[in-house]
Amino acid sequence: MAWDTAKTKRLLLDAAVDEFAAYGPEGARIDRIAAAAGVNKERIYPYFGGKRQLFAAVIQRELEQLAAAVPMEEADGRAVDLPEYAGRVFDYHHDHPHLLRLLQWEALYGDAAAPVAGEERRAAHYAEKLAAVSRARRGEVDSARAGVPLAPEELLYAVVALVGWQFAAPQLARMILGAAVDEDPAARRAAVVDMVRRLAL
Secondary structure, three states: OOOOHHHHHHHHHHHHHHHHHHHHHHHOOHHHHHHHHOOOHHHHHHHHOOHHHHHHHHHHHHHHHHHHHOOOEOOOOOEOOHHHHHHHHHHHHHHOOHHHHHHHHHHHHOOOOOOOOOHHHHHHHHHHHHHHHHHHHHOOOHHHOOOOOOOHHHHHHHHHHHHHHHHHOHHHHHHHHOOOHHHOHHHHHHHHHHHHHHHOO
8 A cells, every 4th residue: 555645744744733832843852743643753754854844844834824824815816905914814823823833933943143944935925925015005095195104014014013923922912902812802803903904004
């Protein structure tokens, strides 16, 4: 019987998500990942090359899943409404809290001055998002804007930070905003959408 390589890789990545989110790239254990996947741990090395490469593959896959679940453009090529896009990203992080934990681990164990694994590919993805934001803004009526609008890259970064930070540091959201995100996620989502709407003017 032929070995199902794609299935084995998927099982390993699925198990690695939880392990890396909980323990980071240093504390994660290959044997626990293999046991959770029901796969011999020796399979990890020819497929991924080692623990660091597996961690990079996990982050890449999780970011691709976010991009697929929350596209910046509609199926017909129109740019999505940016405030509603922020709301959808909020929903995604609420339902998939491990992604921001993985990104925090990546930042903690990386060299801030050095590129992360797959950075060129990831930067190209963000360049596509910036282009979509730019196209959407060109379609707006300039007279409706108050003052000088944020540049597309500033606006996109503000949306990413605004949506993600309350999940990445929920204690700050609780102390500053007076409530944890999970106490009333619908209200927090509405607040995020409103803030992005005002930022986008």
